[in-house]
Structures are given as structure tokens and as C-alpha cells.
Amino acid sequence: MQQPEHSAALPAYNGTVILIVLITGAFVALLNQTLLIVALPPVMEDFSIDANKAQWVTTAYLLTNGILIPITAFLIDRFSSRRLLMAASGLFAAGTFVAAVAPSFFFLLAGRVIQAAGAGMMMPLMQTILLTIFPVNRRGSVMGLVGLAIGFAPAIGPTLGGWVLSFGSWRMLFTIVLPLAVLHLIAVFFFMKNVTQQRPVRIDLPSIALSTLGFGGLLYAFSSIGGEGWLSPNVLVSTAVGAVALFLFIRRQLALETPILNFGVFRSGVYRLIVPMGMITFALLIGTETLLPLYVQNVRGGTAFESGLLLLPGAIAMGAMSPFSGRIFDRFGAGWLVVTGFALQVVTTVPFVMMKPDTPLVLLGLVFGLRMLGLSMLMMPLSTAGINSLPSRLIPHGTAMDNTFRQIGGSIGTALLVSVMTGTAVAIQPLPDPPPDALMTGVRVAFLVGGILSVAGFILALRLKKLPAAATPEE
Template sequence: MQQSEQSAGLPAYNRTVILIVLITGAFVALLNQTLLIVALPPIMNDFSIDANLAQWVTTAYLLTNGILIPVTAFLIERFSSRRLLLAASALFAAGTLVASVAPSFFFLLVARVIQAAGAGMMMPLMQTILLTIFPVNRRGSVMGLVGLAIGFAPAIGPTLGGWVLSFGSWRMLFTIVLPLAVLHLIAVVFFMKNVTRQHPVRIDLLSVVLSTLGFGGLLYAFSSIGGEGWLSLTVLISTAVGAAALFLFIRRQLSLETPILNFSVFRSRVYRLIIPMGMITFALLIGTETLLPLYIQNVRGGTAFESGLLLLPGAIAMGAMSPFSGRIFDRFGAGWLVVTGFALQVVTTVPFVLMTPDTPLVLLGLVFGLRMLGLSMLMMPLSTAGINSLPGKLIPHGTAMDNTFRQIGGSIGTALLVSIMTGTAVAIQPMPDPPPSALMTGVRVAFLMGGILAVAGFILALRLKKLPAASVPGE
């Protein structure tokens, strides 16, 4: 499948090869992101640190992602896609190497920031490249394959991590990822071509500072809620600084001739609906994958490995369905696909709200599998519908904006659902460690809040279905 772009000043390239290189890179980066979910206790023991400090292993990764993703739209316009992917892959491999031999927690934290710098560029860059080189009528199928990586890798991460930790050190988690990262870097060197046009744009440093303070401040605030509470001074100050900086950032982008993140993407009615629905989708995804392990381990007294096994049917369902969702999108558009996806989120909330400490795990696994089946109808179809509603020159900005707000949605969702769970449990029986019965009630109430989010998404999906661009691919 050869695509010649020599007439446009770009080298000839093979779409299939580029697709494979990009998807494997995304899979490795996302697998790494979730492997450490179950590794915090052994890291705490090795470095003699408390949970609040250990949490920075994931918080620093999230913050770096959130800071870099908005800037990728500028980077894609300024530098060649091949150079950017090389830089992203090299950073990720270097961070993985440092993490595997980190002599102290400080070096582990630095390694995670380096990893996140690579991964933060990789995801929006991948989407931009694929949406650029494939025609509109094939974008759904291609993004369905991307959805396979995005859905499957994070879901098997905790399972694989729990299995490795059952007989080895947390360093093995990075040792497993390192050869995969190096192989991906080699593949980029030999097979990646430049497929985007560059423009001599100059970066506005004030915009970068405001973006960092805005998105970084909000992400830090939401990631701190679980440990410090909604009304803690840290959360309130971070939220205020983040909101003020984001307001100033948006105002500045609207006044610049070449903004680093172009907010004119919101002139599209479809795109305006896609962003809140994407945020709800990620809130439901990350929130559910956080609540169920807490239920298994804190209510039922299970292990991290058992928690991972419960999530495995969902990973398989989402991975298997994503390519089919893409094909359905190419044929019929996003309308009914998205409506069905959110309907499944509403329906599958009911068993989780009604579950007890004795609910059969097989039943919960099946319900979670059905829930993830619905999410596969939302993840990439929503992104693709939003990008299809934009002109080609705005694709980098559309993908960067979409990825940024999904990160924020996942952070808000996790903070909201976990705080509702713990707040309910403490309200029932105030004590340092609420008993399993109180936590069980907290989990049910948190899932009820998730159901409300799902209903909101369903209402937005009905509005999206009425728009022609959502039902006819390419309009």
C-alpha cells in the first residue's frame, strides 16, 4: 500500500508500515503508564518513603503529559513528524533505562518525567499523522486499530504488573518495557518518514508558561484531591492558579496570529460536543478501573493480581471491538455508535450500584466486559468525528486539544469518584480506616455518580446524532 507524496515535496511512504510503527509505540507507552499502578507499595518499602511521596511516581507522569500535550500542535507544525517521533521514542527509552536502575527515589522521579515527555508527544503525534495520511472514509477503521492499543494496554497493565510483582522486584516492570522501547526506537529510525508539512512558526514563550501553569495546575489539583480533599489549601490554590492561567492562555491564543493551540476548533458544532463527551468517556474509563480494584482489595480482601484478572475481560472486549467500531464508523458515522456506547454505560452502572461483597466475580467480570465494549464505541469514534469536522490545517490542534481535555476528564473523574467513595465511607463510620461494610456503600455511591455522568453523556450523544457531520463520515 504505497502512498506517493513526492509531488507535494514529501518523500514516498508506506501507510501500513507507519501505522504499525505508531500503534506499537502507543501500546508500549500506555502499557508502561499502568504497570506501576500496583507497584507503589514495594517502591515505598525499597526507598523508605510514605504513600504521599510515592504517589508522585504517577502524578509527575500525569503532569508532564498534561503540560506537553498542548504544545505538540506547535511542535508538529514546526518540526518534521519523523524528527518528533524519534525524539519522543528516544526520550521514552532513556527514561525507561534510568528508571530500571534508579538508585534513589529522586532518580526514579526524574526517569518518570523523561518517560512522560516522550509519551506526551507520542499520542497526539500518532493521531495527527494517521488522520493526515489516511482519507476521511478510512479514518474510522484506522483509529479503531489505535483504540485497540489505547484500550488494551492500560487494561492489561495492572494484571501484568501484579503477576510480575508476585515473584520479582518492581524494577522488572521497567526491564520488561525497555527492550520494547528500544525496538520501537530502531523501527522509527529505519521505517518512519516525514508525512507532514512544516511552517516557519515561532513559539510564544508566554503562551508556553501560561499553558504549563494552566493545564499543569488543574491536573495537579485534581490528582491531589484523593489524598488531601476538595477543600485543602493545596487543591484550592492549584485550582485557582490553573484556572486563571488557563483563562489568560486562551485569551492570548485568540489574539495571536499563529497560536500554539488554536481554539478556533471550537467553531465546529460537532467538535464542541466531542470534547465534553470525550472527558466523560475518560472519566468513566479511569474511574471504573480505579474503583473495581479498590472494591476487590479493600472490601473483599483480594490481591492486586486478582484485581487485574477482573479487569482482563474488559481489556479483551475493548481490544476486540475497537476495530469493528472503526469500520462501523466509516460506514454509518458516529451517531448511533456513540448513542449505543453511552447507553451501555448507563445499563452496566446498575449491577455495580447493586453489587455486594458476595457478588460473583464472574458476573462482575462480564458486566465490566460489556461496559468496556461500550467504551470501545466511544473512544476513537468520538475523536475521529471531531477531527473530521475540522479543516486539515487544524488537525494537529484538534488532536492536541482532544488529548489534553481527555487527560483532565480522567483526572476529574478519578478524583470525583474516589472522593465520593471515601467520603461516604467516613460519613457512615468515621475512623482512620473505615471497615469494608462502609467502603462497600462508598463504592456503590461512587458508581451511582458514574451513572449520572453516563446519563449526561447519553444526552449529549443524542444531540450529536442530530448533526449531519456526526452521521455522514467526511461531511
């Protein structure tokens, strides 16, 4: 493919090769994100720690991602795309090695943080590069392929993790990922080219500190709600610190001549709509993938492997549909695609609200597959529609902003739905461990709340449909 006009001074590159390199890296990083979910019990046993401490294996990963993603727009402006991707891939591989050989829980946690630092840079960097090298009329198809990795990899993680654990130690989960991470690093070294223009952007340390406190504080608060409750001192203090820091961060970005995260992206009417819809989409995705395993294991008494199998049809449906969603987007725009996607979220809420302890898992798997089919019409089409409404210079900031708020949306969604589930169960039967019947009611009420979120997304989708299919970027 040809280079874009603004990149005439950059070295020649093959867009298809770069696409393959980026998607494989994203697949490995996202697979790793959920691979460890089912491994917490053996980790607790090996290191003699309780569940609250073990949960930091996933919480620290989420926090590091949330802190790094907003800063990537600045990094993309400052450093070459090849050098930055090398750093991201190298950090991910190094973190995987540290986690695989970790002699203590501290080193396991350190490995996860290093992994997340690489993965946090990789996702918005991948989107920025692909949206830069491919023309507007092909972006939907390209981002549809990205959606395949984003939807399929995290969904098969629990299933694959459960299967691997049936043969050996949790360390095998990292030793499987490590050679894939090293191969990706080698591929980046040989095949990646610099495709973005650098600018002499100064490092604004106060902005980075405020971004870390703001986004990190909010993500930490939302990820703590499920275990501690909405009104716990830890959650309230973290929320307050995060909200104040985020407010100061936004004020500083609006005042700076070259902000590290440009809030000018919100001047686009399309972009203003896709951010809340993206947050709802991730809240429904992560929330559903959290509630269903809790239902299988805590209500039905099933295994982690059975939980993973229940999620597998959804992974297949989303992976299969994402490329087609991209092609539909390129031809018809985001309008009806997004409306249909949210309509499927509303429709599939009904069976989940009505499910019982003896509802056939095959039926629930099919419903989940249909739900994920709808999410495949939302994930990448929403991102692509928002980015297409921005001028080229704001693409790194648009992708970083979108990814950051989706992380927050996923955290809020999980916290909201899990707290509704546990709160309902405890209200019915106030015991330390509510019985399955009470938990069953809690799961149903949580899905009802998810249905309300789906309706809100559907209303926003109708508003998006009224906007021009190809909005004119606003300078």
C-alpha cells in the first residue's frame, strides 16, 4: 500500500505486514489479560496469601494499563512508532519472564505490572498506527480485524487457562505466553517501520502526575467496590483523590499549548457520542463475562473450566463477526450497525434476567454468543467512527482517550453489576456467604441493571444515526 501524503519523508513500508505484526501482538497481550483469572486459587496456595491479596494480580494489571494509556498520546508524538512498539513489546516479554520465574508474590506482582506497562502502550499505539497508514474507506475493515483479536483473545483466556491448569502449575500460563511474546518482539524488530511523525513535545511532569493520580485513583476505586462496597473509606478516598486530580489534569491540558492528552477531540459531535457508548459497551462486555462465571461456580457449583466453556461461543461469535462488521462499516457507516448492536444487548438481557439454577448451559451459551455478536457491531465500529471524525493530528489523542474511558467503563460496569448482585443477595439472606438461591436472584437483578445500560446505549445509538455517516473532521 502507499504511504499517506503527510508521511512522504518516512521510510517505505508494507501496511499488510505491519497489520499482522500489530494484531498478533494485541492478541497475545489481551489473551494474557484474562488467562490468569482462573489461576488465583493455586497462586494463593503457592504463596500462602488470601484472596484480597491475590486479587492484586489482576487489579495491578488494570491500574497500570489505566495509568499508561492516557500518556501514550504524548509518547506517540514524542517518539518513533517503531521505537515505541519495540519498548512496549520488550516490556511485555520481560514482565512475562519475571512472572514465570517469580520466587515470591512480590515478584509475580512486579512481573504483571511490567507486562501491563507494555500492553498499556501497545493497544492505543496499534490503533493509531493502523488509522494512520490506512485510508478512511478501509479503516472499518482493518479495525474489524483488530476487533477479532480484542474480542476473541480475552474471551478464550479463562477456558485456555482452566485447561492448562488441569495439567500443571499456574507458571505454565506464563511459559506458554513467553515464547509468543519473544517472537513478537523479533517480528517488530525486523518488520516494523516508523509510520508517524514526531514533534518536539516537552514532558510536562505535573500533567503526568495528575493523570496518574486521576485515572489511577478512579480505576483503583472502581476495582475495589466489588470487595469493599461503595461507601468504604478506601473507595471514597480513592474516588475523591481521583476526581480532584482528574479535574486539575483536564484544566491543565486545556491551558497548555501542547497538552499530553488533547481534550479538543470532544469538539467533534460524533466523538462526544462514541465515548459514553464505548464505556457502556465495555461495561456490558466485562460485566457479563464476570457475572456468568459467578453464576456457574457459585450458584450451580460448576468448575472454572465449565465457566470458560460457557464463554467460548461468545468468543467465536465475536471473532467471526468482527471482520464483517468492519466491512459493513466501510460501506454503510456506523449508524444501523451500532443501533443493531445495542438492540441485541437489550434483547439478550431478557433470557439472563429469567434464567434459573437449572437453565441449560447450552442455551445460555447460545444467548451469550448472540450478545457477543452484537458487541462485535459496537467495539471497533464505535472507535473507528469517532476517530474518522477527527483531524489526523488528533488521532493519537483520540485513540488514547477512547481506550482510557473504555477501561473506566469496564471497571464501573463490573463494580456496579457485582455490587448489585452481592447487595441483592445479602438483602435477601444476610449471611457471610449468601446461599445459591439468594445469589441467583442477585445475578438476575444485576442483569436487569445491565439491561438498563443497554437501553441507554440504544438511545445514544439512535442519536448517532442522525449524524452524517462520514462526519467532516473539525480542526
